[in-house]
Amino acid sequence: xxxxxxxxxxxxxxxxxxxxxxxxxxxxxxxxxxxxxxxxxxxxxxxxxxxxxxxxxxxxxxxxxxxxxxxxxx
Amino acid sequence: xxxxxxxxxxxxxxxxxxxxxxxxxxxxxxxxxxxxxxxxxxxxxxxxxxxxxxxxxxxxxxxxxxxxxxxxxxxxxxxxxxxxxxxxxxxxxxxxxxxxxxxxxxxxxxxxxxxxxxxxxxxxxxxxxxxxxxxxxxxxxxxxxxxxxxxxxxxxxxxxxxxxxxxxxxxxxxxxxxxxxxxxxxxxxxxxxxxxxxxxxxxxxxxxxxxxxxxxxxxxxxxxxxxxxxxxxxxxxxxxxxxxxxxxxxxxxxxxxxxxxxxxxxxxxxxxxxxxxxxxxxxxxxxxxxxxxxxxxxxxxxxxxxxxxxxxxxxxxxxxxxxxxxxxxxxxxxxxxxxxxxxxxxxxxxxxxxxxxxxxxxxxxxxxxxxxxxxxxxxxxxxxxxxxxxxxxxxxxxxxxxxxxxxxxxxxxxxxxxxxxxxxxxxxxxxxxxxxxxxxxxxxxxxxxxxxxxxxxxxxxxxxxxxxxxxxxxxxxxxxxxxxxxxxxxxxxxxxxxxxxxxxxxxxxxxxxxxxxxxxxxxxxxxxxxxxxxxxxxxxxxxxxxxxxxxxxxxxxxxxxxxxxxxxxxxxxxxxxxxxxxxxxxxxxxxxxxxxxxxxxxxxxxxxxxxxxxxxxxxxxxxxxxxxxxxxxxxxxxxxxxxxxxxxxxxxxxxxxxxxxxxxxxxxxxxxxxxxxxxxxxxxxxxxxxxxxxxxxxxxxxxxxxxx
Numbered sequence: 001x002x003x004x005x006x007x008x009x010x011x012x013x014x015x016x017x018x019x020x021x022x023x024x025x026x027x028x029x030x031x032x033x034x035x036x037x038x039x040x041x042x043x044x045x046x047x048x049x050x051x052x053x054x055x056x057x058x059x060x061x062x063x064x065x066x067x068x069x070x071x072x073x074x
Numbered sequence: 075x076x077x078x079x080x081x082x083x084x085x086x087x088x089x090x091x092x093x094x095x096x097x098x099x100x101x102x103x104x105x106x107x108x109x110x111x112x113x114x115x116x117x118x119x120x121x122x123x124x125x126x127x128x129x130x131x132x133x134x135x136x137x138x139x140x141x142x143x144x145x146x147x148x149x150x151x152x153x154x155x156x157x158x159x160x161x162x163x164x165x166x167x168x169x170x171x172x173x174x175x176x177x178x179x180x181x182x183x184x185x186x187x188x189x190x191x192x193x194x195x196x197x198x199x200x201x202x203x204x205x206x207x208x209x210x211x212x213x214x215x216x217x218x219x220x221x222x223x224x225x226x227x228x229x230x231x232x233x234x235x236x237x238x239x240x241x242x243x244x245x246x247x248x249x250x251x252x253x254x255x256x257x258x259x260x261x262x263x264x265x266x267x268x269x270x271x272x273x274x275x276x277x278x279x280x281x282x283x284x285x286x287x288x289x290x291x292x293x294x295x296x297x298x299x300x301x302x303x304x305x306x307x308x309x310x311x312x313x314x315x316x317x318x319x320x321x322x323x324x325x326x327x328x329x330x331x332x333x334x335x336x337x338x339x340x341x342x343x344x345x346x347x348x349x350x351x352x353x354x355x356x357x358x359x360x361x362x363x364x365x366x367x368x369x370x371x372x373x374x375x376x377x378x379x380x381x382x383x384x385x386x387x388x389x390x391x392x393x394x395x396x397x398x399x400x401x402x403x404x405x406x407x408x409x410x411x412x413x414x415x416x417x418x419x420x421x422x423x424x425x426x427x428x429x430x431x432x433x434x435x436x437x438x439x440x441x442x443x444x445x446x447x448x449x450x451x452x453x454x455x456x457x458x459x460x461x462x463x464x465x466x467x468x469x470x471x472x473x474x475x476x477x478x479x480x481x482x483x484x485x486x487x488x489x490x491x492x493x494x495x496x497x498x499x500x501x502x503x504x505x506x507x508x509x510x511x512x513x514x515x516x517x518x519x520x521x522x523x524x525x526x527x528x529x530x531x532x533x534x535x536x537x538x539x540x541x542x543x544x545x546x547x548x549x550x551x552x553x554x555x556x557x558x559x560x561x562x563x564x565x566x567x568x569x570x571x572x573x574x575x576x577x578x579x580x581x582x583x584x585x586x587x588x589x590x591x592x593x594x595x596x597x598x599x600x601x602x603x604x605x606x607x608x609x610x611x612x613x614x615x616x617x618x619x620x621x622x623x624x625x626x627x628x629x630x631x632x633x634x635x636x637x638x639x640x641x642x643x644x645x646x647x648x649x650x651x652x653x654x655x656x657x658x659x660x661x662x663x664x665x666x667x668x669x670x671x672x673x674x675x676x677x678x679x680x681x682x683x684x685x686x687x688x689x690x691x692x693x694x695x696x697x698x699x700x701x702x703x704x705x706x707x708x709x710x711x712x713x714x715x716x717x718x719x720x721x722x723x724x725x726x727x728x729x730x731x732x733x734x735x736x737x738x739x740x741x742x743x744x745x746x747x748x749x750x751x752x753x754x755x756x757x758x759x760x761x762x763x764x765x766x767x768x769x770x771x772x773x774x775x776x777x778x779x780x781x782x
Contacts, residue, residue, distance in 0.1 A: 021310055021314070022310070023565060023567070024314055025140065025310065025313050025314050025317065026142060026565070026567050027567065028314055028317040028318060028321075029137045029138040029140070029176075029179065029317055030137060030176070030567060030569070031175065031176045031321075033318065033321050034318070041349075041352070042352060042356045042450075043358070044356065044358075044361075044450050044451050044453065044454060045358040045359075045361065045362060045451055045454070046358075046454050048453070048454050049450060049453050049454070049463070049566055051352075051356065051450065051570055055173070055175060055176055056172070056173055056175075056204075057172075057173050057176070057569060057570075057571075057572075058348070058352070058569070058570040058572075059567065059568070059569055059570065060446075060450050060566065060567070060568050060569075060570050061565075061566055061567045061568070062453065062565070062566045065565055065566065065567060
């Protein structure tokens with residue numbers, strides 16, 4: 001299963017689900033909804049955290065958090 | 075008199091709530107923004123018209139009514155509890171139009187709580203620049219709510235907002251959609267029977283968030299838990315499903331009300347300024363370099379540029395003192411006034427330029443949105459030490475003062491990260507340590523240039539002291555990370571807001587408030603302690619003061635004039651109450667190289683370290699060699715002779731021992747009180763006091779023994 005953590009800079013995918021129930025509420029509230037497109041825009045130095053473009057704005061999260069967001073290529 | 079209506083400003087972080095608050099109230103705040111009093115919520119008066127006042131309540135930014143951190147908790151504690159003194163008559167939800175859907179999520183939740191709501195659309199210009207045109211009339215109809223287009227920063231659209239607010243206040247209309255997702259009617263009835271007949275969505279909020287709400291007693295929480303079990307209700311599942319459901323509805327609404335010009339013309343997405351700037355600021359190498367450059371400019375400003383106004387203030391205080399000495403008759407009272415009080419207050423005033431510069435930089439970094447980039451690039455590094463990218467803000471702002479810094483930890487979601495940040499933040503050298511550093515460095519570090527004449531040696535030592543504080547904070551955090559247990563995992567899901575130009579009005583207000591707080595809070599303590607100290611140092615138990623005078627006269631029959639009175643003054647101080655206190659603790663501080671006079675200063679500066687310099691000037695003016703020329707505190711300390719060695723008292727070893735002691739010691743009542751308030755337990759301020767004092771004592775001991 002691919003996750004947001006597997007994306008390279010400039011790559012995109014569509015959210016298909018979450019693997020962590022506790023984090024998923026926060027992510028949903030922040031606009032990471034199933035079916036939404038995410039684009040990875042930045043890595044912090046040492047590759048962690050990352051920044052993604054989602055629902056029209058930039059959201060940052062740690063790599064381990066990004067690994068809980070499942071994606072597919074629609 | 076009728077009660078004036080209360081309106082709460084609610085919205086996502088960075089949606090423009092504070093701008094709107096400032097515009098509406100004209101910054102006429104009812105309560106000052108003093109650290110610890112109203113940092114969390116601000117109230118102000120909005121004059122709708124003559125004799126029509128409204129109280130505006132500015133709350134911390136939230137993304138949903140389900141809180142994830144302490145600052146977010148405050149909002150549901152007010153909105154969820156109709157009996158709360160701050161419970162509003164209505165709410166203005168401020169929405170960032172350039173990110174409409176996510177902002178409307180919160181709006182729909184607030185409205186469903188049954189609170190009459192107006193929607194204020196802010197930053198429409200940003201949305202239009204990005205190619206989105208919003209039909210706000212249609213939006214108002216779809217959501218059945220009054221919508222006002224505003225530009226909070228420029229103060230445009232306030233009349234429309236006034237109208238919308240007046241209408242909503244009159245009919246108290248809340249377009250409640252009921253529940254976003256159906257639940258069994260018995261569940262709602264059970265809650266309503268036990269806790270009162272309120273809107274169903276509010277019932278669910280109580281059910282799901284009662285642990286975070288102060289309105290419920292333990293027994294009531296148990297009741298709610300029981301209801302939850304009885305109906306097999308799973309809050310996490312419900313909240314997630316609710317969020318998805320709300321977004322589904324809002325997506326349809328937004329699709330009908332917003333035209334995306336980019337899509338129509340099939341144009342490529344616009345490259346915004348934020349994208350371009352982030353290329354630089356988030357660059358793996360360039361990002362760090364830029365941050366270092368900003369820190370460099372900040373310290374340059376504080377330690378170099380600020381010296382000009384500081385010298386002017388210093389000269390002004392000296393002038394006032396000389397003038398007073400000229401017109402007042404020679405007396406102990408004159409000594410108290412000039413050397414104790416005015417010198418002490420001058421010691422506070424002189425730091426206004428530095429504090430102003432510090433708060434200028436910190437609020438500029440926050441205003442422009444750069445601070446969240448710093449968190450982003452620092453998170454990985456800070457995490458190794460048990461901290462969090464968000465810990466950067468408290469650490470950085472505690473260079474100014476630890477009190478607001480500790481309060482700014484509220485946005486750190488994880489309890490363990492937050493606790494560690496609170497505990498180590500006071501190790502950063504705050505502005506109150508500056509006077510001590512300045513005086514002591516001037517005494518023991520020669521004034522010469524070093525490293526190819528680039529740096530001043532004294533400036534370099536000062537900089538090293540700051541670094542020392544920072545590394546000690548990291549080190550202590552690492553130790554605490556190993557000791558403290560985490561209940562939940564920390565997370566770092568955070569919006570990187572678009573860059574915005576700073577609101578200079580807001581920046582200057584922050585500076586003004588913080589300078590005011592520093593001067594008055596510190597000033598009060600210094601005045602009080604100066605007077606107490608003067609009394610303690612001028613009187614002694616029984617006849618000890620007279621005895622001291624007679625003893626000196628008998629011992630030195632040949633002396634007279636100034637020499638004699640100096641000797642008497644010294645003997646008197648030693649036999650005064652203050653002298654006894656100092657002597658009492660002398661054995662404990664002897665290994666650090668301190669005598670009883672420094673002991674007095676340690677005791678008085680326990681409550682607030684900025685008192686140190688004032689105490690020193692009082693002690694040495696009462697009991698030292700009075701030298702009418704150049705009677706500054708620095709010269710008096712320089713003239714002090716160590717009775718055992720016959721050499722100057724303030725040599726390298728003592729100077730550095732004192733510097734290290736003050737760098738690490740927890741000598742600030744306000745900080746301890748803030749830690750108590752923020753952790754709601756005596757345990758943590760005690761730990762903080764204990765470990766920092768131990769650290770200070772041990773380090774000072776090692777430094778003194780190594781250098782002497």
